[in-house]
Amino acid sequence: MNVARFFLVLATILVAAKLLGELAERIGQPAVLGELVAGVVLGGSALGVVPAGGTEAELIHVLAELGVVLLLFEIGLETDLREMFRVGPAALAVAVVGVVLPFAFGYLFWRYAPHAQSGSDDLVTAAIFIGATLTATSVGITARVLSDLGRMNTAEARIIIGAAVIDDVLGLVILSVVTGVAAGAALSFLGILRTLVVAVGFLVVAVVVGRFVAPRLFDVIDRMRVRYVLLVASIAFAIGLAALAGLAGSALIIGAFAAGLVLSGTNQFDTIEHEVRPVASIFTPIFFVSVGASVDLALLNPATPAARATLLIAGALILLAIVGKIAAGWAAPWARFRRIVVGVGMVPRGEVGLIFADIGRRSGVLGDEVFGAVLLMVMVTTFIAPPALKALFAREPPGAGT
Amino acid sequence: MNVARFFLVLATILVAAKLLGELAERIGQPAVLGELVAGVVLGGSALGVVPAGGTEAELIHVLAELGVVLLLFEIGLETDLREMFRVGPAALAVAVVGVVLPFAFGYLFWRYAPHAQSGSDDLVTAAIFIGATLTATSVGITARVLSDLGRMNTAEARIIIGAAVIDDVLGLVILSVVTGVAAGAALSFLGILRTLVVAVGFLVVAVVVGRFVAPRLFDVIDRMRVRYVLLVASIAFAIGLAALAGLAGSALIIGAFAAGLVLSGTNQFDTIEHEVRPVASIFTPIFFVSVGASVDLALLNPATPAARATLLIAGALILLAIVGKIAAGWAAPWARFRRIVVGVGMVPRGEVGLIFADIGRRSGVLGDEVFGAVLLMVMVTTFIAPPALKALFAREPPGAGT
Numbered sequence: 001m002n003v004a005r006f007f008l009v010l011a012t013i014l015v016a017a018k019l020l021g022e023l024a025e026r027i028g029q030p031a032v033l034g035e036l037v038a039g040v041v042l043g044g045s046a047l048g049v050v051p052a053g054g055t056e057a058e059l060i061h062v063l064a065e066l067g068v069v070l071l072l073f074e075i076g077l078e079t080d081l082r083e084m085f086r087v088g089p090a091a092l093a094v095a096v097v098g099v100v101l102p103f104a105f106g107y108l109f110w111r112y113a114p115h116a117q118s119g120s121d122d123l124v125t126a127a128i129f130i131g132a133t134l135t136a137t138s139v140g141i142t143a144r145v146l147s148d149l150g151r152m153n154t155a156e157a158r159i160i161i162g163a164a165v166i167d168d169v170l171g172l173v174i175l176s177v178v179t180g181v182a183a184g185a186a187l188s189f190l191g192i193l194r195t196l197v198v199a200v201g202f203l204v205v206a207v208v209v210g211r212f213v214a215p216r217l218f219d220v221i222d223r224m225r226v227r228y229v230l231l232v233a234s235i236a237f238a239i240g241l242a243a244l245a246g247l248a249g250s251a252l253i254i255g256a257f258a259a260g261l262v263l264s265g266t267n268q269f270d271t272i273e274h275e276v277r278p279v280a281s282i283f284t285p286i287f288f289v290s291v292g293a294s295v296d297l298a299l300l301n302p303a304t305p306a307a308r309a310t311l312l313i314a315g316a317l318i319l320l321a322i323v324g325k326i327a328a329g330w331a332a333p334w335a336r337f338r339r340i341v342v343g344v345g346m347v348p349r350g351e352v353g354l355i356f357a358d359i360g361r362r363s364g365v366l367g368d369e370v371f372g373a374v375l376l377m378v379m380v381t382t383f384i385a386p387p388a389l390k391a392l393f394a395r396e397p398p399g400a401g402t
Numbered sequence: 403m404n405v406a407r408f409f410l411v412l413a414t415i416l417v418a419a420k421l422l423g424e425l426a427e428r429i430g431q432p433a434v435l436g437e438l439v440a441g442v443v444l445g446g447s448a449l450g451v452v453p454a455g456g457t458e459a460e461l462i463h464v465l466a467e468l469g470v471v472l473l474l475f476e477i478g479l480e481t482d483l484r485e486m487f488r489v490g491p492a493a494l495a496v497a498v499v500g501v502v503l504p505f506a507f508g509y510l511f512w513r514y515a516p517h518a519q520s521g522s523d524d525l526v527t528a529a530i531f532i533g534a535t536l537t538a539t540s541v542g543i544t545a546r547v548l549s550d551l552g553r554m555n556t557a558e559a560r561i562i563i564g565a566a567v568i569d570d571v572l573g574l575v576i577l578s579v580v581t582g583v584a585a586g587a588a589l590s591f592l593g594i595l596r597t598l599v600v601a602v603g604f605l606v607v608a609v610v611v612g613r614f615v616a617p618r619l620f621d622v623i624d625r626m627r628v629r630y631v632l633l634v635a636s637i638a639f640a641i642g643l644a645a646l647a648g649l650a651g652s653a654l655i656i657g658a659f660a661a662g663l664v665l666s667g668t669n670q671f672d673t674i675e676h677e678v679r680p681v682a683s684i685f686t687p688i689f690f691v692s693v694g695a696s697v698d699l700a701l702l703n704p705a706t707p708a709a710r711a712t713l714l715i716a717g718a719l720i721l722l723a724i725v726g727k728i729a730a731g732w733a734a735p736w737a738r739f740r741r742i743v744v745g746v747g748m749v750p751r752g753e754v755g756l757i758f759a760d761i762g763r764r765s766g767v768l769g770d771e772v773f774g775a776v777l778l779m780v781m782v783t784t785f786i787a788p789p790a791l792k793a794l795f796a797r798e799p800p801g802a803g804t
Contacts, residue, residue, distance in 0.1 A: 001460055003467050004648025011642035014634050021628045031628045058403055058457055059464055065405050148629075226423045226433045227550075228683035232416050235684060240413035246406025278677045279684055281630035282637060 017285035030148040039292020050293035067287035070280035073238040076260015090332035091162030098328030105320040106131035136171030139164035160345035210262030231275040313373035353378035419687035432550040441694020452695035469689035472682035475640040478662015492737035493564030500730030507722040508533035538573030541566035562747035612664030715775035755780035
């Protein structure tokens with residue numbers, strides 16, 4: 001691999017992300033929207049700057065993963081655990097409804113809609129798959145938007161983040177189920193239970209043990225003399241816990257979020273947060289640009305019949321995806337928060353939907369036009385949530401946030 | 403590639419680097435020495451944590467390159483260009499003598515020493531190669547030591563850094579010559595001249611143009627609103643210029659150093675330096691750990707005859723390498739500085755020597771025991787310079803620095 005050429009790609013990604021992020025802010029939108037557009041522009045269907053295959057693509061992928069891991073770490077650092085527990089039941093209700101409803105919508109739509117040509121041999125498998133792609137919320141997109149808007153400290157933000165993290169756990173369960181279905185395996189209740197237990201167990205053990213150990217450990221580290229030892233130790237802790245979560249069969253971002261929660265209880269919390277931010281600011285744009293880069297612009301051209309079929313299915317999926325998640329905002333009638341804000345905050349599917357769609361295509365369960373439709377759904381839900389959230393917060397009645 | 407496993411490797415590298423860096427400081431040595439030892443411990447001949455091949459190794463390589471690029475960028479930022487010009491002639495003299503002497507020593511040693519068994523078919527080619535491995539100074543190691551010791555602002559540091567950067571330019575010329583020789587090509591004066599002109603030309607054009615353009619450009623960037631735009635723009639500028647230097651046929655680090663020099667003339671210099679440091683502190687340990695990881699501990703076991711032959715050749719090369727570079731400290735009789743400090747500062751060969759040795763082995767010019775000897779020479783010169791510099795600075799007469 002040519003290191004110089006790769007560095008040029010990296011520099012281009014960073015510059016484009018900041019330029020279009022700035023443009024987005026100037027027209028009153030969150031910066032992350034600009035970074036996604038930068039990805040579309042630099043992606044394979046436009047300029048082709050972001051590498052699509054080979055070692056360079058793997059490298060970008062790892063740097064993007066570092067970006068989302070550091071983002072979730074930062075979010076964990078900023079999360080007040082007691083506040084989180086207070087909104088816990090509401091977040092759980094929002095998450096569960098926000099997974100069950102869209103899944104049911106997607107499954108029933110594909111199972112009973114009239115099919116001109118089937119996307120796969122087995123309609124039920126495809127329907128399960130399409131339902132699955134509608135479930136998981138992209139915590140990265142929403143958290144970044146809330147952070148860009150300076151609204152991380154609202155009750156709505158806490159419920160959205162909490163529900164999105166729970167969604168990731170549920171998403172992992174669905175992912176394991178769906179991967180099994182795609183491989184032709186029978187649904188195993190034990191397998192489902194195991195995935196769920198691992199993800200929840202990891203979070204609980206990490207936070208409980210970490211809250212005891214971390215303050216003592218970081219008091220020791222703080223007495224060390226080498227430069228930036230606190231920062232390097234914190235980041236090693238975050239990517240280490242992310243790795244352990246991954247190796248335990250859960251998601252990297254769950255470990256990173258847990259690491260942030262744990263370190264928010266240390267005495268060195270302020271220094272850590274202050275120093276982690278600039279490091280995260282280098283990596284997170286790479287993540288959002290690479291999400292944008294996976295969008296295929298050819299799917300938007302209505303001149304071809306294939307694109308028209310795709311657009312039709314996509315329209316239906318988008319509607320179901322939005323309605324299913326917004327309805328989830330009303331899932332916790334006992335709690336006080338602005339339900340429409342939470343509902344809209346759960347809409348973006350982002351990277352998780354893309355992962356599901358990719359598995360479906362590679363295993364042959366999803367045909368080309370259905371795959372395109374799922375991609376469009378992911379794209380549109382991801383792109384509409386930031387301006388919608390921004391508009392909703394702008395119209396927020398004074399003092400209604402908490 | 404398994405991202406989780408790679409993250410675990412990365413976390414281990416960072417933790418080991420800081421732990422052994424701390425240990426080094428506690429026993430009165432610069433932290434970088436501990437990071438090199440951490441690399442040896444994690445490397446293929448000991449624990450084998452640092453990946454030696456495949457995509458993961460390439461990834462570590464790119465992250466390490468990012469580390470050395472950010473290190474040179476930071477050094478460029480801290481370099482006072484007027485001071486640099488003032489020491490320019492002295493640095494040039496030190497650099498040239500420090501390349502010519504060791505090259506001549508190495509060439510003559512291998513050409514006329516008695517050979518029990520030749521390491522290659524062509525003695526002259528091998529001799530040129532061994533001379534070449536003795537030439538280039540590792541600016542990374544020395545700069546890091548000077549920075550760890552808080553001595554970047556001394557006349558000696560400026561001469562060492564200046565001479566080491568010139569060495570890198572000369573090293574590139576030698577590298578292109580040596581690569582040609584290894585491939586069986588005839589020496590081309592035009593080819594040599596071209597490499598030299600590209601490297602020097604790149605530095606001059608980048609700095610002259612950059613000094614005009616950069617202050618205006620960064621005044622504009624400073625008025626942008628997106629978070630950390632100055633930091634991200636600076637780092638994109640550094641890796642972009644490094645990439646351009648690489649694509650122009652020069653070294654990445656020359657571009658990164660030029661980028662630092664250019665940005666040291668902007669009004670946002672303080673903010674940039676303040677924010678770049680934490681980011682660099684994550685990547686530079688990866689570079690030093692990966693340099694340490696390429697050391698093969700089996701070469702140090704005197705029980706085997708092959709290792710004894712290697713150790714004998716290595717002893718001679720180490721002596722020549724040290725004498726040749728220390729003598730270079732006396733190359734500028736008109737300038738006032740502590741010659742022994744500059745001479746010792748030029749001793750470490752680090753990554754550049756490793757690159758030469760690697761090319762020699764892969765092209766079959768260097769036999770196994772000679773290759774091992776060159777590795778040992780690189781290792782020893784790299785490991786002895788930090789404590790020697792530290793001891794010299796401790797004995798510095800008051801006010802002799804500037």
